[in-house]
Amino acid sequence: MSVCDSAPGGCAALCRAAREPLGDTAPPRAKAWLAVEHPGPWPAFGWPADLPSGVAEVLTAAPAYAVRPQLIRRPDREGRAVTGERVVFVAGGPVGARWLERRLTGDLGDVEKLDLAALAEGGPPGFGAPLRERVLLVCTHGKRDVCCARYGAPVARELAARGLPAWETTHLGGDQFAANMVCLPDGTYHGRLDRGTAADVAFACLRGEISPAHYRGRAGVSPT
Numbered sequence: 001m002s003v004c005d006s007a008p009g010g011c012a013a014l015c016r017a018a019r020e021p022l023g024d025t026a027p028p029r030a031k032a033w034l035a036v037e038h039p040g041p042w043p044a045f046g047w048p049a050d051l052p053s054g055v056a057e058v059l060t061a062a063p064a065y066a067v068r069p070q071l072i073r074r075p076d077r078e079g080r081a082v083t084g085e086r087v088v089f090v091a092g093g094p095v096g097a098r099w100l101e102r103r104l105t106g107d108l109g110d111v112e113k114l115d116l117a118a119l120a121e122g123g124p125p126g127f128g129a130p131l132r133e134r135v136l137l138v139c140t141h142g143k144r145d146v147c148c149a150r151y152g153a154p155v156a157r158e159l160a161a162r163g164l165p166a167w168e169t170t171h172l173g174g175d176q177f178a179a180n181m182v183c184l185p186d187g188t189y190h191g192r193l194d195r196g197t198a199a200d201v202a203f204a205c206l207r208g209e210i211s212p213a214h215y216r217g218r219a220g221v222s223p224t
Helices: 011-018 053-065 108-113 116-120 146-161 198-206
Strands: 032-037 067-073 086-092 099-105 135-139 166-169 181-184 188-190 215-218
Touching: 011 146, 032 053, 032 108, 032 116, 053 067, 053 108, 053 116, 067 086, 067 116, 086 108, 086 116, 099 108, 135 146, 135 198, 146 166, 146 198, 181 198, 188 198
Parallel strands: 032 067, 135 166
Antiparallel strands: 032 086, 067 166, 086 099, 135 181, 181 188, 188 215
């Protein structure tokens, strides 16, 4: 059993004190990503009631194709009141040839058009416009684990204040390592971030680098 299980003061605080190892804790099955903008609130499990049922079905089906589904929002109050077009990211590809696409849509039903099987095959599906830039997803899913909001929300706001392409997101896994961040399209995970360390780690990620002291591994790659 993890030393973080049932920690009364929050699992992330206890894990920091215990220095539980971060390495090889990124999810090995996440070969590709589907991130859909939704302002929340986000339930602890499942999908929000106001999400179109067809979109929820796609998100629910995604893990069977090794596609990791995420809801995302901008780390500011305006991000909680989305009007007009929303952003959908899809990312994937083998290590060394990763890709990222962004689609702006006024109808989230567009997500139902995404071919999950094609996405799982590794090539860009042409669902959105190709992006050369990377994006950062910071877990702030407080209803799943309070540590994600406690540690993640300040990190997301700090990165956004610096003008970095950071988004809040739902559960990334490894709540005890909060604050957790993944860089797309690389799939590199970093954890145990705070406002003092997040910017340096984020800038490194955006250059395609890792920060060993916070590195959890690369999603879609089995631990060795």
